[in-house]
Amino acid sequence: MDIEVAEERDGGALVLLPIGRLDSANARSFESIVMERVGSGEQRLLVDFSRLNFISSSGMRVLLMAAKKLHASQGKLVLCAMPDHIHEVFRISGFDQIIPIRDTRESALADA
Amino acid sequence: MAEELNVTIPARLSEVRELSSMVEAFGDANGLPDPKVFVINLALDELITNTVTHGLEDKADAEIRIRMRVRADTLILVMEDNGQPFDPTRDTNADVTSSLEERSIGGLGLHLVKSFADRVAYEFVGGRNRLTMEHDLTRA
Numbered sequence: 001m002d003i004e005v006a007e008e009r010d011g012g013a014l015v016l017l018p019i020g021r022l023d024s025a026n027a028r029s030f031e032s033i034v035m036e037r038v039g040s041g042e043q044r045l046l047v048d049f050s051r052l053n054f055i056s057s058s059g060m061r062v063l064l065m066a067a068k069k070l071h072a073s074q075g076k077l078v079l080c081a082m083p084d085h086i087h088e089v090f091r092i093s094g095f096d097q098i099i100p101i102r103d104t105r106e107s108a109l110a111d112a
Numbered sequence: 113m114a115e116e117l118n119v120t121i122p123a124r125l126s127e128v129r130e131l132s133s134m135v136e137a138f139g140d141a142n143g144l145p146d147p148k149v150f151v152i153n154l155a156l157d158e159l160i161t162n163t164v165t166h167g168l169e170d171k172a173d174a175e176i177r178i179r180m181r182v183r184a185d186t187l188i189l190v191m192e193d194n195g196q197p198f199d200p201t202r203d204t205n206a207d208v209t210s211s212l213e214e215r216s217i218g219g220l221g222l223h224l225v226k227s228f229a230d231r232v233a234y235e236f237v238g239g240r241n242r243l244t245m246e247h248d249l250t251r252a
Binding site: 098 | 125126128129132146147150151153154157158160161164207208209211212213215217220221223224227228
């Protein structure tokens with residue numbers, strides 16, 4: 001099952017906006033999009049959660065892979081505009097300690 | 113009496129979508145708050161992923177049965193499958209503290225299931241795994 005992902009260029013960063021649900025049914029689709037962008041040399045990647053209402057660990061796995069790969073190449077992944085219920089999942093997972101999460105697109109861009 | 117959910121689905125990841133719609137309808141019928149509906153759908157996604165990826169060994173007739181009901185301010189969710197015996201309550205190996213370089217995703221799904229539930233119990237009965245989760249509805 002494919003995921004719909006909007007893409008925007010903002011400053012020097014690539015912003016991905018996954019839409020709707022990022023779950024076990026479409027995580028592979030999200031993985032192929034994200035890893036293709038990282039593999040083609042994007043170094044500053046933002047994932048904007050403002051249009052996402054559901055994520056499970058299948059989707060978080062993709063973000064972890066991207067964060068590791070970017071970190072290894074001196075790049076950076078920053079997350080932003082996360083709804084409260086999703087932010088809680090990242091907190092319980094300890095992901096908020098390893099991947100920066102910013103309230104707004106602007107502050108994420110400043111960090112990416 | 114409040115509406116109950118009782119559904120049996122083939123053990124496939126693609127089934128989580130239709131199931132999530134049923135859970136949302138169940139939530140509406142029972143006046144559940146959106147954050148509670150979210151954590152129930154999260155738990156089902158994690159548990160079904162776990163069963164499909166680890167518990168089936170290509171079993172063609174694999175199925176998952178889900179029952180949900182509200183009793184006295186408690187949401188009771190029971191999930192049964194006919195896969196390999198596996199007790200998720202004993203699996204406590206999620207890594208939620210190591211550095212980015214060292215971090216592993218293994219076990220995170222079950223960690224989330226257990227973190228959000230107030231009580232989780234496992235039994236193996238009649239050749240099936242049965243996991244019973246309770247969520248208190250009085251807690252914010």
